[in-house]
Amino acid sequence: MMAAPRNLVVRDEENAKVVVEEEEDWSTGKKPKSSERLPLTRWEVAAALSVFFIFSTGLFCVYLTMPPADYGKLKLPRTIADLRLLKDHLGTYAKDYPAQFILGYCSTYIFMQTFMIPGTIFMSLLAGALFGVVRGLMLVVFNATAGASSCFFLSKLIGRPLVSWLWPEKLRFFQAEIAKRKEKLLNYMLFLRITPTLPNLFINLASPIVDIPFHIFFVATLVGLIPASYITVRLFLKCDMKIVKSPSLFQIFWSSASTPAAN
Numbered sequence: 238m239m240a241a242p243r244n245l246v247v248r249d250e251e252n253a254k255v256v257v258e259e260e261e262d263w264s265t266g267k268k269p270k271s272s273e274r275l276p277l278t279r280w281e282v283a284a285a286l287s288v289f290f291i292f293s294t295g296l297f298c299v300y301l302t303m304p305p306a307d308y309g310k311l312k313l314p315r316t317i318a319d320l321r322l323l324k325d326h327l328g329t330y331a332k333d334y335p336a337q338f339i340l341g342y343c344s345t346y347i348f349m350q351t352f353m354i355p356g357t358i359f360m361s362l363l364a365g366a367l368f369g370v371v372r373g374l375m376l377v378v379f380n381a382t383a384g385a386s387s388c389f390f391l392s393k394l395i396g397r398p399l400v401s402w403l404w405p406e407k408l409r410f411f412q413a414e415i416a417k418r419k420e421k422l423l424n425y426m427l428f429l430r431i432t433p434t435l436p437n438l439f440i441n442l443a444s445p446i447v448d449i450p451f452h453i454f455f456v457a458t459l460v461g462l463i464p465a466s467y468i469t470v471r472l473f474l475k476c477d478m479k480i481v482k483s484p485s486l487f488q489i490f491w492s493s494a495s496t497p498a499a500n
Contacts (some may be wrong), residue, residue: 276398276399276401276402277395277398277399278398281394281395281398284394284395285391285394285395288391288394289352292348292351292352293348295344296344296345296348299340299341299344300341302337302340303334303337303338303340303341304333304334304337306330321366323363324363324366324367327363327367328367331367339376342360342363342364342376342380343376343379343380343383345360346360346377346380346381346384347380347383347384347387348384349384350380350381350383350384350385350387350388351384351387351388351391352388352391353388353438357381357384358469360377360380361373361377361381361466361469361470362469362470362472364376364377364470365377365469365470365471365472370467370470370471373470374463374466374467374470377466377469377470378459378462378463378466381458381462381466382455382458382459382462385437385441385454385458385462386451386454386455386458388441388442389441389444389445389451389454390445392441392442392443392444392445392446393445393446396442396443396445396446397446399442400439400442400443400446401446404439404443407435407439407443408443408446408447411435411439411443411447412446412447415447415448415449422449422450422453423453423456423457426440426449426453426454426457426461427457427460427461429457429461430457430458430460430461430462431461431464431465437462
């Protein structure tokens with residue numbers, strides 16, 4: 238019986254060593270050195286594209302049912318004057334077609350929140366500008382909660398490998414904290430929503446992975462987003478808006494942040 242060549246034995250040992258190192262990297266939360274691309278299977282990619290296509294089709298159908306508008310006046314506001322002009326234009330449209338406008342606004346907001354598309358802060362500012370603080374707050378909280386819930390179920394479907402690949406250390410930290418607070422999980426989730434301890438995007442994606450029940454996630458999101466949403470919807474009334482870099486990033490400076498809200 239012939240002995241195996243020495244170079245083949247060495248190569249097999251090296252391959253086995255690489256596999257062990259990659260398994261240790263995953264167990265410790267580190268990204269494997271050989272895994273540089275998204276760790277999604279073809280089925281997961283197909284599922285994500287299918288969900289995106291369904292949402293996009295629904296959003297397109299909503300826009301087809303809306304009355305015509307002068308889209309030339311719709312542009313990203315860069316100053317408080319631009320936002321006022323946009324508010325006046327959309328305010329007339331919302332007054333003439335209130336049901337269609339609310340449907341289009343909610344569909345757009347939930348779509349952006351579900352697929353983590355930047356720009357929801359602009360939508361929240363617009364809600365405050367068009368509907369005032371109280372009604373704008375109710376609209377923003379409803380849409381933000383609905384969008385976060387959709388993102389929760391999307392992550393439950395395909396999010397585990399993606400979150401483990403993007404934020405391994407945060408995921409391990411989150412999982413450990415959840416394990417220590419099983420009896421007071423709602424209080425902890427409320428704390429996370431109100432404070433900037435963890436980004437809301439990460440919370441939406443990681444919650445189903447660490448087995449947070451949906452009813453706790455939903456209640457914590459609904460209640461915990463109220464303070465931040467309240468501040469956002471009233472920024473139009475209190476801030477001097479400067480140039481923005483992107484639809485989701487406003488360089489906002491306000492001179493009277495500690496003053497009481499206007500009635």
